[in-house]
Amino acid sequence: MKRFFAVFSVIILVLTGCADKGTGGSAQAKSRSVFAMDTYMELKAYGDNADAALDRAVSRINEIEAELSVTLPDSDISRLNTSGGEPVEVSRDCAWLISNAVKYGGMTGGALDITLYPVVKEWGFTTGEYKIPDDARLTELLSNVDYSAVSVNDKEVTLPENAEVDLGALAKGFTSSQVAAILKEDDVRSGIVSLGGNVQAIGSKPDGSDWRVSVRDPFAPETDMCIVEISDMAVITSGNYERYFTGEDGKNYWHIIDPADGYPADNGLVSVTVIGADGLMCDALSTALFVAGKDSAADLWREEGGFELILVTDDAEIFYTEGLEGKFTNVSSMTTEVISR
Ligand code: FAD
Numbered sequence: 001m002k003r004f005f006a007v008f009s010v011i012i013l014v015l016t017g018c019a020d021k022g023t024g025g026s027a028q029a030k031s032r033s034v035f036a037m038d039t040y041m042e043l044k045a046y047g048d049n050a051d052a053a054l055d056r057a058v059s060r061i062n063e064i065e066a067e068l069s070v071t072l073p074d075s076d077i078s079r080l081n082t083s084g085g086e087p088v089e090v091s092r093d094c095a096w097l098i099s100n101a102v103k104y105g106g107m108t109g110g111a112l113d114i115t116l117y118p119v120v121k122e123w124g125f126t127t128g129e130y131k132i133p134d135d136a137r138l139t140e141l142l143s144n145v146d147y148s149a150v151s152v153n154d155k156e157v158t159l160p161e162n163a164e165v166d167l168g169a170l171a172k173g174f175t176s177s178q179v180a181a182i183l184k185e186d187d188v189r190s191g192i193v194s195l196g197g198n199v200q201a202i203g204s205k206p207d208g209s210d211w212r213v214s215v216r217d218p219f220a221p222e223t224d225m226c227i228v229e230i231s232d233m234a235v236i237t238s239g240n241y242e243r244y245f246t247g248e249d250g251k252n253y254w255h256i257i258d259p260a261d262g263y264p265a266d267n268g269l270v271s272v273t274v275i276g277a278d279g280l281m282c283d284a285l286s287t288a289l290f291v292a293g294k295d296s297a298a299d300l301w302r303e304e305g306g307f308e309l310i311l312v313t314d315d316a317e318i319f320y321t322e323g324l325e326g327k328f329t330n331v332s333s334m335t336t337e338v339i340s341r
């Protein structure tokens with residue numbers, strides 16, 4: 001089987017463009033590139049404190065990875081996954097993320113389920129040993145999948161005896177929000193970070209205009225599909241073209257799994273972008289709504305609010321929510337339709 005490398009679903013135009021336009025050249029960007037969480041991360045900040053702030057942000061990224069990685073044996077997540085049903089005291093970050101994961105699991109009718117980890121592992125995602133599991137094995141593994149059986153009491157987390165969790169669906173969004181908070185605490189008024197395509201803007205561009213963030217075309221991931229203009233927001237995409245392998249049957253199998261059957265989610269969407277102030281929420285929902293499909297995604301947007309959506313269907317149509325009107329530019333040949341309240 002063939003492995004395809006992850007491609008970033010979103011790129012930041014300013015990383016290659018001119019963020020300094022309109023500032024008379026006075027605003028000097030400071031930047032850092034980091035490889036963490038199996039992902040390339042780019043951080044960019046403006047202002048007198050930018051260097052120190054970026055150093056603190058990078059330390060925070062490394063701290064979160066050490067706490068949450070499923071592949072590091074001493075992480076909170078590894079201790080939980082080998083706890084045999086006993087309560088485990090974890091970091092504040094880990095407890096916060098797990099309680100949010102349970103909340104978003106409930107909000108999305110179980111489309112987000114962090115206890116899917118044994119199923120994700122069986123397909124070979126995170127280990128790189130890709131295979132198509134047989135149905136009996138999936139049924140056996142799914143019998144231990146239930147996010148609602150995870151309990152969090154302050155910093156103490158308890159998993160059912162055979163359960164294992166993975167926060168890969170929402171941890172990068174949380175991390176980007178943490179990075180934004182650190183940069184702001186250190187007086188950075190303008191900056192932008194991309195954690196493997198998960199983008200978070202700090203304020204607006206130095207000239208006061210919105211950041212212009214491009215979202216990739218899921219049918220041609222090397223090209224842009226649309227541009228969204230944002231300030232102080234996260235733009236987070238889940239797609240079927242990011243991490244996948246081609247099976248011996250010639251079909252592609254991707255890393256977002258439907259908890260209903262343990263197979264890669266195939267409910268009519270090829271890409272879901274969530275735009276909002278809370279990176280954790282955007283990341284959790286990008287994965288969950290990819291699983292849920294277009295109509296459920298639109299319903300959740302109408303019920304909950306606090307975020308906007310760009311959905312791409314497998315028949316190559318773009319649907320975006322009305323809050324993006326005036327901030328959204330289609331640069332692809334796909335047709336667009338607005339989702340209204
Ligand atoms: P998202 O859509 O945000 O998340 C998809 C991921 O969530 C899947 O890869 C799977 O892990 C999980 N998932 C799938 N379906 C569901 C579902 N229905 N509900 C809940 N979760 C689901 N990867 C490596 O290969 N090696 C590493 O060493 C490694 N270290 C990491 C350390 C940390 C702290 C984190 C957060 C991630 C790490 N990753 C690692 C994972 C890698 O970065 C993932 O590909 C990434 O988290 C998935 O993010 P995404 O934005 O591509 O997709």
Ligand code: MG
Binds near residue numbers: 168282285287
């Ligand atoms: Mg996600």
